[in-house]
Amino acid sequence: MNTLAQLKAGQLAGITRLDLSCGLTEFPREIFELADSLEILNLSGNALSKLPDDLHRLPHLRVLFCSDNRFTELPACLGQCAQLSMIGFKANQISHVPAAALPPRLRWLILTDNRIRELPSQLGERPLLQKLMLAGNQLAHLPQSLANCHNLELLRIASNRFTRLPDWLLALPSLTWLAYAGNPVETAVPMTDDEATVEIPWAELELAEILGEGASGVIRKALWKPAGKPVAVKLYKGTITSDGSPLHEMQACIAAGLHPNLIRIEGRVVGHPDGQAALVMDLIDPSYRNLAALPSLASCTRDIYPPHARFSLAVALRMARGIASVAAHLHRHGITHGDLYGHNILWNEAGDCLLGDFGAASFHATADTLETRALQRIEVRAFGVLLGELLERVEEPAGDALVALQKSCCQPDVLARPGFEEIEAILRSIQHP
Structure with a gap:
């Protein structure tokens, strides 16, 4: 994190990224002194409500973060920034998004947790748009023009007011990761009854170290005292994440049931002193690790794999079979994962794998309706992307059948893609010594 004192003293000349979070109420004009180099500007966590009209004087600006501020509308000056492609205004008070605020190279737009009811039709005139995050607003429809956004791959519209999903949305050729939980269109679907879920009193848990933390909550190691076994406890946050509501995530985890490629849920915590929602889960063997890292600003929707990542064909095939199997299981239960990615998969050297993080799951x-089939085939494209990433890293020729399957999963005609049960059958038929 940089400081305002450094900026004003001219100590930041030549930097490409500036991070300032220090209670700013006005845009520091000294930022313009960095115009020759500045590409990424992060002003999140301040008290800003406007940006200067001449923001375009930062000609190299590609990325702008202004989350957790006090904006009531998306600043129109953004549209004049010729190189600006990523905009993040999460958790403001934005109710108006003017068409003038949309820069021509817009690729990634984050407007999560605001008060937006309408989006301008010009949003569909941004052909590079690839990632659109709108969870936690007051939207009841999307501009019809978005049907022209053939590069749109990730869409988050959870916790809004949608009563239906438009046909054109379900036919978008590149749409891959879709989250729509917490809308009337989803809550109209009968949910799995979770009365059979074991209730585990908070007093029966002895918490230990933190194992991990994400947008939706914190995972801690714990001892479940009556059972005398170590477990993992996920304590859910109550705030809206980029994917949607953490409480919807917990509901999906419970409804998913049992599968060898899912982390087993032991029960739901009751009696937390602060009323916090939590789940008790199996403790994962330490031999498991994340298959990939989250996408970067540059990769946008694509995971980052270690440069040395290589798999034998047998291990890649085992992982592909496991993920196809668990995806088929979820679809039979009326659940789309919404975030089927390498960074949400734990794996070990034998190719055993577990699909986690249900933050983007929807019911x-x-x-077998056309809508259900389309929703499931959108997720099939996510599997196709994952399979492609595995095949890029196998140590031996993958064979025509796997290559053909990968292409079939990613073809632009959504309903022409195979379902996961067909994918499972194809993967079973591929023999490997």
Whole structure:
């Protein structure tokens, strides 16, 4: 984190990224002195409500973060920034998004947790748009023009007011990761009854160290005293994340049930002193690790793998079978994962794998309707992307059948993609010594 004193003293000349979070109420004009180099500007966590009209004087600005401020509308000056492609205004008080605020190279727009009811039709005139995050607003529809956004891959519209998903949305050729939980269109679907879920009193848990933390909550190691076994406890936060509501995530985890490629849920915590929601889960063997890291600003929707990551074909095939199997299981239960990615998969050297993080999961009807089929085939594209990433890193030729399957999963005609049960059958038929 940089300081305002450093900026005013001219100590930051030549930097490409500036991070300032120090209670700012006005945009520091000294930032313009960095115009020759500045590409990423992060002003999140301040008290800003406007930006200067001449922001375009930062000609190299590609990324702007202004989350957790006091903006009531998306600043129109953004549209004049020729190189600006990523905009993040999460957790403000934005109710108006003017068309003038949309720069021509817009690729990634984050407006999570605001008060937006309408989006301008010009949003669909941004052909590079790839990632659109709108969870936690008051939207009941999307601009029809978004049907033209053939590069749109990730869409988050959870916790809004949608009563239906438009047909054009379900036919977008590149849409891969979709989250729509917490809308009337989803809550109209009968949910799995979780009355059978074991209730575990808070007093029965002895918490230990933190194992991990994400947007939706904190995972801690614990001892479940009556059972005498070590477990993991996920304590959910109550705030809206980029994917949606953490409480919807907990509901999806419970509804997913049992599968060898899912982390087993032992029960739901009751009696937390602060009323916090929590789940008790199996403790994962330390031999498991994340398959990939989160996408970067540059990769946008693509995971980052270690440069040395390589798999034998047998291990890659085992992982592909496991993920296809668990995805088919979820779809039979009326759940789309919404975030089927390498960074949400734990794996070990033998190719055993576990799919986690249900933060973007949504419920859909289990009847075989065109809408259900389309929602499931959108997730099939996510599997195709994952399979492609594995095949890029196998140590031996993958064979025509796997390559053909990967292409079939990613074809632009959504309903022409195979379902996960067909994918499972194809993967089973591929023999490997």
